Amino acid sequence: MKKNTKRFVTCFLSALLLLTFVLANSKPAAAQEVHVINPDPEIIVLVPGETTKVKVPIRAVGSYISSPIILADATGTPYTVSQPVLRTNGIDVPMNIIYEFLDQYVEFDVTVAETAKIGNYPIKLNIYGTSPGDEKVTTELVVNTQILQEKEPAQLTVNKVTYDNTTIGKNMNLSFTVKNEGEITARNVYVSIDYGESGMVAGYSTKKIKVEDVASKKEVPINLPIRILPTASPGMNTITVNLTYKSEEGENITDSQDIYISLKANDSSPNLVLGKFNYTNKAxxxxxxxxxxxxxxxxxxxxxxxxxxVDESSIGTENFIKNYYTDYIELKNIKSNNTIKVEVPLTISKEAKGGLKELKLNLVYFDQQGVEYKAPVTIYPFIEAEGISQDGTPVIVVKNVKQSPSKPVAGGRLEVSFDMENKSSIGLSDLKIGLQDLSGDTFIPVESDPYKYIGELKAGATKRITIPLKLSENIQEGLNTLTIGYSYAGGSDKVDIPVLNVENDLGSASKPRLIVSDYNADIEVIKAGSVFNFNFEVRNTHSSVAAKNIIISVSGKSPQDQSEIFTVTQGSNSFFVSKIGPGETVSNTLELKAKSDAATFAYPLTVSIEYEYDGIEPNPTTGQIGEKEEHELTLQVVENARPVVDYVQVYSYDGQVVMGNPATVYFDFFNMGKSTLNNVIATIEGDFTSTSGNMYFIGNVNAGESSSAEFEVIPNIEGMAQGIVKITYEDSNGDEQVYTKEFETTVMGEMTWDPGFDEGSDVFNPMIPEPKKAILPTWAFILIQVAIFAIFVPVTRKVIISLYKSRLLKKEEEMYQ
Known part of the structure; x- marks a missing residue:
């Protein structure tokens, strides 16, 4: 029945189409008027990441269109569109004519990219065909689509992290899963591990591990073998997992996540450490x-x-030279808790510069399984080099500076003379002296020669230099600086010479000048964190004009990080002065506090002065009225280094500390300051002689940390011995500082012979004391013992039998009563 109905409907529609075709041929329309419409237009909503079958109603207008070719244009959209097909309701096969009066539609699939954004996106259907008069027809139909929601982008995370053996020097298996928390598939995923300075390295050969595409909410397991180096540090270590993938558009994206692994020390491994070291003093x-x-x-x-x-960085013409010809010095096997002494034959290069020299040593050893361990060691022996600074430059001293006249006047002449002394152990050749940083407003050379040629300045020699000058009429009053530059074969340097008490009233009759004529702190040493009074004077150097409405501000910032080194403890850092008359001086005091963690340095303190005066004119550029001067002063701050030595103990493993016998001095060293103490060295002085070298190198001690040291010494006196623990270190400015700690201990005297000992006796044939004589002869003692035995046995037998009979008799009496 159903088949007959379907055949009937098909025949009816075919007849209707044929009738329409005949009618259409009888009334042809012009080709240019033929087009298509959507009789039931709507906005189609699509979803990112999904494929939707779209059916667009279509109808011809003006005439039917035969043999249509339909092309979909999705340019500018996040779509991929399949080839459109023309269909008619009720007919399964595609149609080849677009009719005017039938319900037809264009069918195609639209695949939306996962990364599609919210918006409206039109799809153009370009239609090419012919009309009944064989006229070509070209038309288009716009399909409006819309995306109302977006998918979350791919985001890869590391989850379910597990690992097994975390012992240093062993192998470890690391497992984790890579999960896509987003809604968009992450494609072409690679996993790589950045081990950094964790002490762990990859146990696999591929740097980047290829992973399959990770869809939304999908988890991919990863298993990696990792080797923990013997040089790794126990405790928490960090490795970074980098997840690199591509988006649908081919954009490279990287997500990173840290994994924290706590490494355990290998209690069964060897561990070689540097104990003490000695070298030639004042080498x-x-x-x-x-x-x-x-x-x-x-x-x-x-x-x-x-x-x-010895590391290659410590070998060279300016460092040390090896006195052996092998790559390394072989040592014997070192058992647990054993110590060996090793001599490292080195010569200090003749061209080495003075000061502490860095000497890097590399120690390599193996355990029983053949695992390699490395222990780099760095020590800092001090090298003597007279007359040459640590950076290699000769030491040149400028002294005995004189200026004539003592109060030079602007526009007048001036002679500056000084002694130049070569304190180096080497002579200087081709020495030249000249003026630097000159301007037309300061000093003017009298001679036109660019420099003064001195020639040779031998080691230890002194040369008197005189330089004639003329003062500019615009030179500032008071203190000025003259920069002297000098050069020699192999180097150059410069020095600033202060020129004092310059007077200048030329061309400035109406403008006063305010200077800081004097300043000081009320404490001798300004330590970091200390509070002090800063006293200063402001002087009007003009001879006839007063300064009015004066605002003076004080500010002290670090040139390194612009942080405030000096801060005002009370009130403001600015104050007002109504007037300073010609030649007058105003004094003021501010209570300042130095920054608690400031390093040793000469920090600038800026005094800013704003003022007015009679007849002042507005600034032609800004229109403001007033003058401003800034004076940069310097205050030396000493870091608050607080080295402390405590728990000083003198002991001996034999029990008592004895004069002339080895003993041990132990102490703890604490850095209770705010700055690092560099190159800390300990020595022992007083009534003790060190047996293991003159010094103990502690190294760098950070703020708040501690260290300990042991010295093997021999007491030199009996009784109460006095000693000093001497600590030398470098502060943050590189200057050597000294700290001492006194201690005392009781020392026993040396062992002596017993005064009661008879020197005349023969020590090889000593007298043996005679034993006491027996009371009875041996035979008499034996006879007495036999007699006692012969009497004791029968008596004892008789007593036992009597007791037994009395017990039986007693039982019989009880039975018959």
Missing amino acids: KPGEKLGLVLEIKNDGANTAYRPRLS
Whole structure:
């Protein structure tokens, strides 16, 4: 029945189409008037990441269109469109004619990109065909679409992190899952690990691991073998997982996430550390260093095949020269808790500069399984080099500076003379002296020569230099600076010479000048964190004009980070002065506090002065009225270094500290200041002689940290011995500082012979004391013992039998009663 109905409907529609075709041929329309419309237009809503089958109603207007070719244009949209197909309701096969009076539609699939944004996107259907008169027809139909929601972008995360063995020197398996928390698929995903300075390295060969595309909410497991190096530090370490993938548009995106792994120390591994070291005191360039190291195994097992080498950075013409010809010095195996001494044959280069020299040593050893361990060691021996600074420049001193006249006048002449002394151990050749940083408003050379040629200045020699000058009429009053530059074969430098008490009234009859004529602090040493009174004077140098409405401000900022080094503790850093007359001086005091963590440095303190005077004219550029001068002063601040030595103990493993016998001095060192103490060195002085070198190198001690040291000493006196722990260190300015701690301990005297000992006796044949004689002869003692036994046995037998009979008799009496 259903098949017959379907055949009937098909035949009816075919007849209707044929009738329409005949009628259409009888009345042809002009080709240019033929087009298509959407009889039921609507906005189609599409969803990102989905494919939708779109059906667009279509009807011809003006005439039917035969053999239509329909092309979809999705340019400028986030769509991918399939080939459109023309269909008629009730007919399964595609149609080849667009009719005027039938319900037809264009069908195609639209695939929306996952990254599509919210908006309206038109799709153009371009239609090409022919009309009944074989006229070509070109028309288009616009399909309006809309996206109302967006998908969250792909976001890869690391989850479910697990790892097994975290012992240093072992292998570890790291497992985690990569999950896409977004709604868009992450494509072409790669995983890489950045191990940084964690002490862990990859146990696999591929740097980037390819992972499949990760769809939304999907998890992909990752398993990686990792090797923990023997040099890794125990505790919390961080590695970074980098997840690189591409979006649908091909854009590279990287997500990163840290994984925290707590490494455990290998309690069964060897551990070689540098104990003490000694070298030739006051060693000079060209001499042998005489370096002897003590290397101790603090680990639980033997260190096998240890070898020591000097790092290449410490070898050279300006450092040290090896006195051995192998790449490294082989050492014997070091058992647990054992210590060995190693001599490192080095010579100080003749061209080495004075001061602390960095000497890097590389220590390599193995455990029983062949795992390699590395222990780099850096020490800082001090090298003597007279007359040459640590940076290699000769030491030149300018002294005995004189100026004539003592109060030079603007427009007049001036002679500056000084002594130049070569304190180096080497002579200077081709020495030239000239003026630098000159301007037309300060000093004017009298001679036209660009420099004064001195020639040779031998080591230790002094040369008197005189320079004639003329003062500019515009030179400022008071203090001025003359910069003297000098050069020699191999280097150059400069020095600033102050020129004092310059007087200038020329061309400034109506403008006063205010200067800071004097300033000081009420404490001798300004330590970081201390409070002090800053006293200063402001002077009007003009001879006839007064300064009025004066505002004076004080500010002190660090030139390194622009932080306030000096702050006012009370009130404001500015104050007002109504008037300073010609030649008058105004004094003021501000209570300032130095920054608590300031390093040692000469910090600038700026005094800013704003003022007016009679007859002043407005600034032609800004229109403001007033003058402003700034004077930069300097105050030396000393960092608040607080080294402390405590718990000083003198003891001996034998029990008592005895004169002439080895003992141990132990102490703890604390840095209770705010700055790092660099190159800390400890020595012992007083009634003790050190047996293990003159010094103990502690190294750098950070603020708030501590260290300990032990010295092996021999007491020199009996009774109450006095000693001093001497600590030398460098502050943040590189200057050497000294801290001492006194201690005392009781020392026993040396062992002596017993005064009652008889010197005349023969120590090789000593008298043996005679034993006491027996009371009875042996035979008499034996006879007495036999007699006692013969009497004791029968008596004892008789007593026992009597007791037994009395007990039986008693029982019989009880039975018959």
